[in-house]
Amino acid sequence: MKPTLLILAAGMASRYGSMKQIDGFGPNEETIIDYSIYDAIKAGFGKVVFIIKEDFVDNFKAIFERKLNGKIETDYVFQNFDLKQYGIDIEIERTKPWGTGHAILAARHAIKEPFCVINADDFYGLDSFEKMVKFLTEEVTGSNYSMIGYEIAKTLSDFGSVSRGVCKVSHDGYLEEIIERTKVLRDGEAVVYEEDAKQYPLDLDTRVSMNFWGFTPEVFKLSEELFKEFALSHQDDPKSEFFIPIIVETLLNSEKADFKVVPTDSKWFGVTYKEDKPIVQASIDELIKEGIYPENLWG
Template identity: 50%
Template structure:
């Protein structure tokens, strides 16, 4: 059975100033999602699930429905503030959904195969999709999951600092710890550093970081559900608290419930965090089109 691709597209785009998931970046008006879907189909995925807010559904259906019809199965999962919140908590007062881990949980009903998770506004490259599709299609261990990692030198922005999950691996290439570093940038002397409490720590150019490209076996959903129930109860009155995918993976690893194989690849990642990133992404996609790596997306 072919794996499913979950696309995290419910974000608010606060720093970007708009719905960047649907913004046009390619030479013929393609979204970044168009490229991810193209690579996913080519790599062997069999279904796409868009995880979105209710108010975006009509736009997503209009834009992607005609493109996907007859090419790959697709569905929509709605991430709302109330999704999977324990009934006894009543109506939760917060404006943003609960984060990426919660988003995955919201796609439980639409997902019954091994699945991968990506961000809607990130370009990952074909190599990553092929690596993940091959793993998910052949893995027989229900508690073995995966992550496609990127070298940090290929993930920086010229327009400001970035947040990245810095990974530590064991000798066999399995994830031990992923630590979120919220202010990473390249200094004028070329050294990559992260800043924390006014202290600078150097990072090697080839340090593996998580770009939120995860692979899971479907048996993980009940675990995520129980984790989120506890999280929602504890953070009911913390409107900015977010339940992240790395939190899930860390819990699995630390409690002996799962392992995460990290696959490194040398592809250049690029994404959109700031409005100033758009010209850079547009230029990169035009270059790929000129090289013949991507056709016009109808």
Template identity: 50%
Template structure:
């Protein structure tokens, strides 16, 4: 049986955090959040990790990760740049913002040939999420059947500002039928509100959202590349345009080309959007170590 691959999105700019949160230490021994994801992936049966990074943090990431996981799991690195998969006629020298999560996945096209999960480097997803998605990728995934791990909206907010989340609609079979990216979600009193474009939308507790924990059959790469070729000419002059994974999912669903199961594995999540989030993450990880969820030293 082919073991699934863990594809890690670690090329973000960290503008709201104010630095490279992907390689900032949070664990009791200075562990970065990504180390916990790799640890959980290994015990869930994943066979390889592919990290998508910017050129300027490549060496620092290698120095942090490779000595700790040597002999435990195969590791590869892919660079996401403003030139990756962008023909010269569509490159805009004025652009500095990365093209987004779906572009990052496309950058790994030549490094991944097996079913794969996609995660953010700076989110803690919990061992249950890796278990349920690892099982799906080993037994259930098909060229026209992918998955995402769903998290309840009330469990994935920040106390220090608004967050962006993919708000899901699903059918009675727990399949995704549509997703809307909401870029300014926060709790206000007893309500959870999404604001933007002059509108205010209340989101009910229990609503599943995407935390960018996806499971794909490798056939999706050809679909992503086709949509990418449509995206480039219409967004060349839009320096802030981004090519998101939810766009891929929505397009495949609407075209009837693929279905997405929403898996119930999102029990525990925390992450760092703002600098002020760091103390809470440090305390949460400390508590998990003290409960025995993780050994005192992850890699001893």
């Protein structure tokens, strides 16, 4: 059975100012999602599931159904604020989604096979998808999961600092810890992070998480239990979010699962602000010139 690609596309995109998930970046208005799905099909994924807000479904179907018909199976699941489905009977007022860990739960009835999770607004590169398919078809179990580890120097912006989940990796290639560094930047040819007004160096090949995870459906049960606890304990904090790393950290600390850090030399790029758009467009244009992608992605 081919693995499934689960795309997190329900975010509010408040800093970007519009629905960046379906903004055009390629020469024919291709979205970043288009390039991810193109690579996923080439790598051997059998289905793509979009996690979106229900209000977006018509926009998504109008953009992707015609392109993907006959190429890969598609499905749509909705991230919403209904807590009764998790056995939570109290009302919790929120305007912001509950986070990426909660988003995964939206797909619990749609996925029965090994799957990976990615962000809609991140460009990951074919190598990452090929390595994830290999892991999901040959190595994954309910206690052996994975993440794609990017070289930190290939995930930075030329326009300021970024926040990165810096990975501590064991000698045999397994995740031991993710440390969130909120201010990572270039310093000449070096990479540093700032903390308490001081700078500390990071090796250029330090591995970081860019939210590219490999799981089996067994993760849903644990995630549902954790989310229920999280929601009840954060009911008075409308900005709190249940992130995937909370699930990962719980699995690691409880020794219920290991995470293999699968290294890639792909260059990551993505969009957070409107100012990022021309940089992403230029990066895609360069990949087309190199022959990695056709100019008209879907022919």
